[in-house]
Amino acid sequence: MNRHNEYECAIVGGGPAGLSAALVLGRARRRTLLLDEGTPRNRVTKHSHGFLTRDGISPADFRAKAHEELGKYSAVECRADRVIALRQVGPDAPHPRFVLSFRSGGEAFASKVILATGLRETLPAIPGLAACYGTSVFSCPYCDGFEMAGKPLAILADDPHKAAHMAQTLSQWSRDLLVCTNGRALPSELESFLRLNGIAYRESAIHSLTSEAGRLQTIRFADGTEAARFGGIAIAEWEQASDLHVGLGCKLAEDGGIETDAARRSSVEGVFAAGDAAIIAPAQLIVAAAEGSRAAIAVNSDLTHESFHPPVPPFRKI
Numbered sequence: 001m002n003r004h005n006e007y008e009c010a011i012v013g014g015g016p017a018g019l020s021a022a023l024v025l026g027r028a029r030r031r032t033l034l035l036d037e038g039t040p041r042n043r044v045t046k047h048s049h050g051f052l053t054r055d056g057i058s059p060a061d062f063r064a065k066a067h068e069e070l071g072k073y074s075a076v077e078c079r080a081d082r083v084i085a086l087r088q089v090g091p092d093a094p095h096p097r098f099v100l101s102f103r104s105g106g107e108a109f110a111s112k113v114i115l116a117t118g119l120r121e122t123l124p125a126i127p128g129l130a131a132c133y134g135t136s137v138f139s140c141p142y143c144d145g146f147e148m149a150g151k152p153l154a155i156l157a158d159d160p161h162k163a164a165h166m167a168q169t170l171s172q173w174s175r176d177l178l179v180c181t182n183g184r185a186l187p188s189e190l191e192s193f194l195r196l197n198g199i200a201y202r203e204s205a206i207h208s209l210t211s212e213a214g215r216l217q218t219i220r221f222a223d224g225t226e227a228a229r230f231g232g233i234a235i236a237e238w239e240q241a242s243d244l245h246v247g248l249g250c251k252l253a254e255d256g257g258i259e260t261d262a263a264r265r266s267s268v269e270g271v272f273a274a275g276d277a278a279i280i281a282p283a284q285l286i287v288a289a290a291e292g293s294r295a296a297i298a299v300n301s302d303l304t305h306e307s308f309h310p311p312v313p314p315f316r317k318i
Contacts, residue, residue, distance in 0.1 A: 005108045005109055007032060008032065008110070008112065009030055009110055009111065009112040009113070009296075009299050009303075010100055010114070011032065011033065011114045011116055012113065012114070012242070012244060013035070013116030013118055013277070014037075015036075015116060016062070016275065016286075016289040017116040017276070017288040017289060017292035018034060018036065018114070019063070020288075020289040020291075020292030021114050021274055021292035021299075022034040023066075023076075023293075024296035024297060025075070025076070025296045025300060026070060026073030026076040027073065029075050030299070031075050032076045033077050033100075033110065034070070034077070034078045035082075040059060040118075046134060048285050049144065050142060050143060050284055050286055051285045051286045051289070079102075082103040083100050083101070083102060083103075085099075085100070086098060086099070086101075086244045086247060086248060087099050087247060088268070097111055112271075112303065113270065113271050114264075114292075115245055115258060115271065115277050115278075116274045116275045116288075116292060117240070117241050117244065118241045118276045119239065120241040121236035122236055122237045124156055124157060124158050124182055124234060124235070126156060126206050126208070127209070128210060128211060129156065129234060131209070131211050132209055132211045132216045135214030137156070137234050139234060139236055140283060140284070141169055141173060142284060143285075145173035146173065148173060151176065151230035151231060153170060153174050153176065153178070153229060153230060153233070154177075154216075154229045154233075155180065156182065156232060156234040156235065157180070157181060157182070157234070158182055158235075159181075159184070160184050160186045160187065161187075161190065162235050163179045163180075164193060166235055170233055171197075177200065178199075178202060178219075179194060179200070182206045183204065183205035184203065185203055186203060204223045205221065206221060206222070207222045216230065216232065240252075240277060241277070242277075245258050245273070248268050248271055249267070249268055250266045250267055258277050260273050263294060263295070264278060264295035265298055265302075270302075272299060273295070275288035275292055276288055279291060
């Protein structure tokens with residue numbers, strides 16, 4: 001193998017988790033490859049919130065600043081490419097290695113892998129929703145609720161239970177709420193819950209959303225009625241954005257995230273998972289970044305441990 005294709009750790013995914021992991025490993029002087037195909041889930045978002053010292057920053061500016069900081073560390077190589085295959089070689093060896101194949105051609109080899117591939121979201125199938133999403137309709141009240149506080153808001157969901165739960169959460173920012181279940185009937189206990197707490201609801205299917213420059217104006221229902229709204233929350237369905245974990249044999253947790261221990265080691269030796277790929281909720285920038293740091297520390301710890309012959313007992317992994 002050529003030295004320029006060998007790395008101590010390969011990080012698949014260049015979001016906040018992957019970027020944070022690369023920073024920690026760069027500072028630990030670990031030869032690291034960060035792979036980012038450049039299609040982040042939050043690219044439609046204008047501003048990111050809740051990250052101390054970076055509150056309100058755009059996702060593009062956040063990534064640009066992160067890459068500027070990573071440029072200080074010669075051990076880190078950032079590559080704009082997609083990993084199309086990831087396989088383990090020597091699974092019976094004490095410390096398995098991994099081969100990554102790229103869309104652009106070629107391969108790289110790594111002793112450890114961090115999967116920071118994130119999630120893919122599927123929004124309710126409502127005409128006009130895409131035009132509002134990221135500007136006046138969002139997925140997380142903790143990220144965007146403050147800017148909508150006190151306004152007439154809608155909860156758009158295909159799952160009545162998730163809609164009712166979101167109404168309870170969103171009520172901290174506004175009490176003028178309209179739960180829209182897009183043709184799905186509310187169970188009687190949820191109807192009672194919403195009515196008791198003064199939350200309006202509509203079970204009629206949604207015909208479309210009207211907006212101007214991404215600003216929600218009206219919800220039009222299939223029964224011909226309308227409701228004026230300022231913005232709201234759309235409840236998406238989530239799934240892994242990449243299936244690389246499948247070929248490696250990584251187990252999934254009940255919530256659909258890659259199963260890991262507290263240090264973000266997956267069920268496969270040498271494979272770690274960080275960010276939204278491992279923790280489905282809360283899907284926040286600062287949480288993902290912290291989990292990337294946690295995974296990188298575990299990678300460095302394991303690489304250090306493996307470099308001693310034999311390791312000094314007793315050794316307990318973090």
